[in-house]
Amino acid sequence: MLERTKHKNGTQITFVLSSEHPAGDVSVVGDxxxxxxxxxxxxxxPDGHRAVTVVLPKGQQVGFRYLAHGDYWFDEDTADGHDGHNSLLHS
Structure with missing residues (x-):
């Protein structure tokens, strides 16, 4: 799940996953x-999820994926799009 907050010069994106799936450490990796x-x-x-926040400059498109323990890469279903390799966000 993605949480977005628009700002004058960009967009704050919070990447959110459940605490159980996938198990182990997860990071968001991208442009x-x-x-x-x-x-x-x-x-x-505190709500039982895991999250990290980044700020993207206004007017950019970035690719990203999640990387979990065991070299498990996966996409975000609620992204703005997919290019066949990565999830995409528009700020």
Whole structure:
């Protein structure tokens, strides 16, 4: 799930997953962090989910995917689109 907050110069995106699936550590990896695994790990929230927030500059399209333990890559169903390889966001 994605939570968005529009700002004057961009969009704050919070990537949210359940605490159970997938098991283990998960990070969001994409154009905004040069595809560096572990740069944006999802951390527990009080509501029982895991999340991490990034700010994207206004007017950009970025690709991203989630990376879980065991080199398990997966997409976000609620993304703005998919290009066949990655989930896409428009800020």
């Amino acid at each position: 905004f962090n040069d595809w560096q695994p572990g740069a944006h790990p999802l951390t527990p929230r």
